[in-house]
Amino acid sequence: MSSKGLPPVGTDGAGKKESLPDMMSSLEENPDGPEGFNMEIGDKTGKKPKGKQMHSRSQIFKYAYGQIEKEKAIQQEMEENDNNMTLSGVVSMAKEHEVGSRMPIEVAFKDLTLTLTGSKKKILRSVTGKLMPGRVAAVMGPSGAGKTTFLSAVAGKATGCDTSGLVLINGKVEPIRAYKRIIGFVPQDDIVHGNLTVEENLWFNARCRLAADMSKAEKVLVVERVIESLGLQPVRDSLVGTVEQRGISGGQRKRVNVGVEMVMEPSVLILDEPTSGLDSASSLLLLRALRREALEGVNISMVVHQPRFASNLKCRTVYVCLIAYTSP
Numbered sequence: 270m271s272s273k274g275l276p277p278v279g280t281d282g283a284g285k286k287e288s289l290p291d292m293m294s295s296l297e298e299n300p301d302g303p304e305g306f307n308m309e310i311g312d313k314t315g316k317k318p319k320g321k322q323m324h325s326r327s328q329i330f331k332y333a334y335g336q337i338e339k340e341k342a343i344q345q346e347m348e349e350n351d352n353n354m355t356l357s358g359v360v361s362m363a364k365e366h367e368v369g370s371r372m373p374i375e376v377a378f379k380d381l382t383l384t385l386t387g388s389k390k391k392i393l394r395s396v397t398g399k400l401m402p403g404r405v406a407a408v409m410g411p412s413g414a415g416k417t418t419f420l421s422a423v424a425g426k427a428t429g430c431d432t433s434g435l436v437l438i439n440g441k442v443e444p445i446r447a448y449k450r451i452i453g454f455v456p457q458d459d460i461v462h463g464n465l466t467v468e469e470n471l472w473f474n475a476r477c478r479l480a481a482d483m484s485k486a487e488k489v490l491v492v493e494r495v496i497e498s499l500g501l502q503p504v505r506d507s508l509v510g511t512v513e514q515r516g517i518s519g520g521q522r523k524r525v526n527v528g529v530e531m532v533m534e535p536s537v538l539i540l541d542e543p544t545s546g547l548d549s550a551s552s553l554l555l556l557r558a559l560r561r562e563a564l565e566g567v568n569i570s571m572v573v574h575q576p577r578f579a580s581n582l583k584c585r586t587v588y589v590c591l592i593a594y595t596s597p
C-alpha cells in the first residue's frame with residue numbers, strides 16, 4: 270500500500286497539518302466545535318458520570334487512562350489465573366467486567382470450496398466449521414496448505430477463485446463483504462505508511478474508519494488504547510520508515526500493522542502470521558493484546574506456525590489440510 274494520492278494525515282479544513290497534540294489543543298480551545306467533546310468524564314472504573322462534559326485535554330486523558338488502567342487490571346487478573354484459564358473463563362471474565370462492547374459476529378462456513386478460476390484445481394475442499402465471537406482460533410498447517418486462502422475466503426477477500434459452499438453470519442446466509450466495515454484483516458504484507466509516524470498511521474486509520482459521528486475525544490481514546498496495548502508508546506512519534514529511510518524495527522512495524530486494524534474496533538479480526546519474524550517477548554505482547562481484543566467480544570482468527578502460541582492463548586485450533594486436533 271502506498272501513501273501516494275492519500276489526503277494528508279490529520280489536516281484541518283484549510284489543509285493545515287494537525288498533529289494529535291495540535292488537535293487536542295484545538296479541542297481544548299473550542300470544545301463545542303463540530304468534532305468537539307460530546308463525551309463525559311470517566312472515573313477510575315471507566316464509568317462516565319451523566320451530565321458532566323469533558324472540556325479539557327487533561328480531562329480527556331484522565332478518562333482515557335482511567336479506561337486503560339481498568340483494562341490493565343483485567344489483564345493482570347487474567348495472568349494470575351493463567352494456569353487454569355479456559356476459553357469459557359475468558360468469555361465469562363469479559364462478561365463480568367462488562368467490557369464486551371462490539372457487535373458479536375459468528376462466522377460459520379459449510380463445505381467451503383475454492384476452485385481456481387478457469388481451471389479445476391481446488392485450493393480448499395469442503396471446509397466446515399465455525400468462528401466464534403470472544404474466541405481466538407489458530408489456523409495451522411504446512412506451507413501451501415491453504416491457510417491464507419481460507420482466511421481470505423472467510424474475510425470475503427479471495428481473488429482468482431470461484432467459491433462454493435455456505436458462509437453464515439450470525440446464522441444467516443449473507444455476503445461477508447456486507448460487514449467489511451467491522452472486519453479487520455492484517456495480511457502478511459505491510460499495510461502501514463512508511464513516511465508517517467506510528468501515531469499518524471493509527472490516527473489516520475481511526476479518522477478514516479471509525480464512525481463519522483464518533484467524537485474526536487473518543488477516537489483519541491481508541492488510538493491511545495491501541496498504542497498502550499501493543500506497547501508502542503516508546504516509538505509513537507517515530508517514523509515507520511521506508512526502503513530509503515530506516516524507521517522502527519521490523520517487530521514494531523508488525524505491531525503497527527496490527528494496530529491499524531485494531532483502531533477500527535472490528536468485530537472480526539483476521540491475521541495472517543502476525544507473529545512471524547517476532548521474538549518471543551514481542552510475540553507474547555502481541556498475543557496478549559489479541560487476547561484482550563477477544564475479551565471485548567472480538568472474533569479472532571490467525572495463522573500461527575508455533576503450536577505453543579496457540580496453546581498459550583488457549584486457542585481453538587483449526588488445522589488446514591491436516592487431521593484436526595482441537596486444543597482442550
Ligand SMILES: Nc1ncnc2c1ncn2[C@@H]1O[C@H](COP(=O)(O)OP(=O)(O)OP(=O)(O)O)[C@@H](O)[C@H]1O
Binds near residue numbers: 429
Ligand atoms: N489466486 C490464486 N491463483 C493461483 N494459485 C493460488 C491462488 N490462491 C492460492 N493459490 C495457491 O493455493 C495454495 C495455497 O496457498 P496459501 O497462500 O493459501 O497457502 P498457505 O497455507 O497460507 O501457505 P504459507 O504458510 O506458505 O503462507 C498455493 O499453492 C497457492 O499458490
